[in-house]
Amino acid sequence: MRCTSEIDVRDVDESCINIDPIQVGGRLTADAMKAVIAYGDGYSVCDHCRKPFRLDFIQKPPIQQFHKELAAFVNMDEARVVPGARRGFQAVAGTYVQKGDPVLITALSHYTEVLAVENNGGIIREIPADDGKTITTDSAAETIETVSREFCRPPVLLFLDHFDYQYGNEHDVRGIIRVARQHDIPVVYNGAYTVGIMEVDGKGLGADFVVGSGHKSMAAPAPSGMLAATTERAAEVFRTTEARTDLTGRTFGIKEVEMMGCTLMGVTLVGMMASFPHVRERVKHWDEHLSRGRKVVESLERIVGTRIQSEMPRNHTLTRVDTIQSFDKVANTHKKKGFFFSSELKARGIAGIIPGATKVWKFNTYGLSAAQSDYLAETFLGIAEKYGLDIQ
Amino acid sequence: MRCTSEIDVRDVDESCINIDPIQVGGRLTADAMKAVIAYGDGYSVCDHCRKPFRLDFIQKPPIQQFHKELAAFVNMDEARVVPGARRGFQAVAGTYVQKGDPVLITALSHYTEVLAVENNGGIIREIPADDGKTITTDSAAETIETVSREFCRPPVLLFLDHFDYQYGNEHDVRGIIRVARQHDIPVVYNGAYTVGIMEVDGKGLGADFVVGSGHKSMAAPAPSGMLAATTERAAEVFRTTEARTDLTGRTFGIKEVEMMGCTLMGVTLVGMMASFPHVRERVKHWDEHLSRGRKVVESLERIVGTRIQSEMPRNHTLTRVDTIQSFDKVANTHKKKGFFFSSELKARGIAGIIPGATKVWKFNTYGLSAAQSDYLAETFLGIAEKYGLDIQ
Secondary structure (H helix, E strand, C coil), X not given: CECCCCCECCCHHHHCEECCCCCHHHCCCHHHHHHHHXXXXXXXXXXXXXXXXXXXXXXXXXXXXXXXXXXXXXXXXXXXXXCCHHHHHHXXXXXXXXXXXXXXXXXXXXXXXXXXXXXXXXEEEEECCCCCCCCCHHHHHHHHHHHHHHHCCCCCEEEEECECCCCCCECCHHHHHHHHHHCCCCEEEECCCCECCECCCHHHHCCCEEXXXXXXXXXXXXXXXXXXXXXXXXXXXXXXXXXXXXXXXXXXXXXXXXXXXXXCCCHHHHHHHHHHHHHHHHHHHHHXXXXXXXXXXXXXXXXXXXXXXXXXXXXXCEEEEECCCCHHXXXXXXXXXCHHXXXXXXXXXXXXXXXXXXXXXXXXCCCCCHHHHHHHHHHHHHHHHHCCCCEC | CECCCCCXXXXXXXXXXXXXXXXXXXXCCHHHHHHHHHCCCCCHHHCCCCCCCCHHHCCCCCHHHHHHHHHHHCCCCEEEEECCHHHHHHHHHHHHCCCCCEEEEECCCCHHHHHHHHCCCCEEEXXXXXXXXXXXXXXXXXXXXXXHHHHCCCCCEEEEECECCCCCCECCHHHHHHXXXXXXXXXXXXXCCCECCECCCHHHHCCCEEEEEHHHHCCCXXXXXXXXXXXXXXXXXXXXXXXXXXXCCCCCCCCECXXXXXXXXXXXXXXXXXXXXXXXXXXXXXXXXXHHHHHHHHHHHHECCCEECCCCCCCCCEEEEECCCCHHHHHHHCXXXXXXXXXXXXXXXXXXXXXXXXXXXXXXXXXXXXXXXXXXXXXXXXXXXXXXXXXX
């Protein structure tokens, strides 16, 4: 089926149980879908833009109110919408990182944090993970000391992923932020895998910034996201233009330099807003999503040779699994090679695993109903059984 | 009518003739609307993302092909999609502008160019406009000389709007670029008001970069846009990451630093792609849109006291008009004050003029059918007649 002569209809979330590691938190709610249809046109939220002509002041649709609610949602003072979490990282790095400045990330940090630092000439230093692939407070404290000695000054910024994208492991954000604050290092809490699916208390954690992703975890179209800050940091990262042109003497009001003025002028923002009441509700039910995910992980563990690479018990629905000694052994002799696994999944209505992957792969069960997650757990076992793998 | 409990349905383009200065080129085509519905979910274009894991390599939907066609469309060598034209300016400024560097804009440049320069510590110098509010080659040449003397080196970059956002006036891009090239100054051709509504020949003009806006002129959802470059400049502005993390030795393949990796991962890009065949066709019919717009301008000129502030004859459908001596005189005694005008327009099915504006205001007739533009022309005259303004 096609929606234009060159573009196929996308119906993966209508026709399958999708467990794609990055997609599941970004599925639109029904309200968002309705809003997307009404606000598809470019600049669609600008009908009622009046002085001072900035996106977050627009009252109809209620964008101004949404910004306040967004800040409150993660318990921060100010928030702006941005075209993806990465634009949040970029804005913060652009504000604090000068050439040659040491910047801390972790051994499991997302690549977009690295790009944000690289583009400002900062020097990356990683906080190591422990054997269980988690970042501990001790490790952070030690790295801060080492890097401070190396550069004769503390790092200018710390990017901290609450849950990382590689393993979906939880890292000790509270402890690490406490240590960073002792050294006056501003901390960016990367909530790409938390904001919108579980409750986040930015100021409670001591974070200077909270970054969230609309298309990853807030049931919003891409590219969308949020950058929230404390009042003190907001004055820095959301600083307004001071430019005055030399000849005409033009000034540009309260446009914010790092935001490049307005950010999401249409469908992306309205989609985010339409989903928001549902998102605010769904974060209260994170435990249910987590326990469903754990059941799926338990069934995978029953397949002999399968090893969960993520920390156990799971604290996130994103999980990395090693099936080299189970499904990959089947792939070695199957005529479809590794593609047998995705074929079998597809035949059973499961989508989102990279086709051909039978060694190490990731999946995310967020958003599945109890019936769907039970079905998924049974499906993994069923495929294992079909190919004669031992089940404990 | 509401699409959620807090968000009204937007139907301005369904229920009215919309002449909003910034919105008319961003109305979705029917194909884009279908694509938007199918690709609303976050990360919706990533289903078939395979190595090397970059947006512009995805073949299904045909994003890779689209990027090639996009570059060819403006006769440049390479193109990337970006979240709005402003992100294109930001990427170029980030590549070429260091603290203290002189950067040329024009007296009519868009504010986002200023922000891009400001954020990199560049020093703005404006090329003056002449009395007719156009930027001439002579003026550009003189400013380049003056600024080069002032800084003992030529400016590092020139931002040049083919048509400006204030008057919709055409500036001598060909001549100005020729002069800039003589001084080895890279030029950003700002096509926010051209790319997608008229034919643009980037390399023919000698531009180093062509920036376009999806939501302003390419019938695409917001935020979207494009940044195109010559092969030589592409290597600079689309440079890939060179970062290698210190501890884990991670590298990040061919992710592009200024793009922050991938840019438009869903509805914005697919909307742009779905509209593209129509956009490519519609640019051939620019003359028709222009002549319809001229008829509207002619009718406004017949209202005694009204003055077209934009250059005449019009070379763009975006026009700035001064009605201080016509409609504003009515406003002075009308109980609704300036709002009488927007009320009268609204009652006649015309939307897009800032409510209350009767002094100096802008409108854009792009995309109107012949019948609609005739109706609009008559409507302006009809309102003038109703309030006893003289008509020539």
